Amino acid sequence: MVKVDFLLRRDGILGVKLGDIVAVEYVGTLDNGGVFDSSEMQGGPLEFKVGGGQVLQGFEDAVLGMEIGDKKTIVLEPSQGYGEYSTNLVETIPRSSIPNNERLTEDTMLLVSLPDGSKMPATITTITEESVTLDMNHPLAGEVLHFEIKVVEIS
Known part of the structure; x- marks a missing residue:
């Protein structure tokens, strides 16, 4: 009976390498x-x-x-x-600036547009009659x- 001790790939390199x-x-x-x-x-x-x-x-x-x-x-x-959690990525905005704001609930994720035109996901953390607080930190x-x-x- 043959026993296999190791696997040698065709390229001669064992294990995972860059590009695999x-x-x-x-x-x-x-x-x-x-x-x-x-x-x-x-x-x-x-x-x-x-x-x-x-x-x-x-x-x-x-x-x-x-x-x-x-x-x-x-x-x-x-x-x-x-990354580290950053309070700089938490912003309170007027509730009126969000379309269909009557349907907002805490923990809802939104896609927000940044001044440079890029988009970023944000989680609603607090809702009041006048404002909504958005957390743009990654959930982890x-x-x-x-x-x-x-x-x-x-x-």
Whole structure:
């Protein structure tokens, strides 16, 4: 019976390298253990090009050198994830400046236009008769992110 000790790819490089397309199963949790995302919640493995900037840099860096079947747990500080929470990204605006403002509810996400013409998602945090407070921080800003990663495919 033949026993396989390691896998040597055709290009001679073992494991994931820049430019590879990888598929990973993952679970993302917060410090309190709550799951914020997973490949199961998304319907299957996450596929991305390593070095393509499609996922968080720390997540991308973690898969480098991994091989099919390898598992790894990583912790990303806010600076490596979605950034620190910034009060500069919280703004109170007149309620009348929002179309259909009678339907507003807290925790609703809106797409807001910035002065430079770009658009950014914002979450309504407070509503009064006169104003609406919008939080333009990413919902995971300021959070430490924990990921369990398993490489399931490399191409």
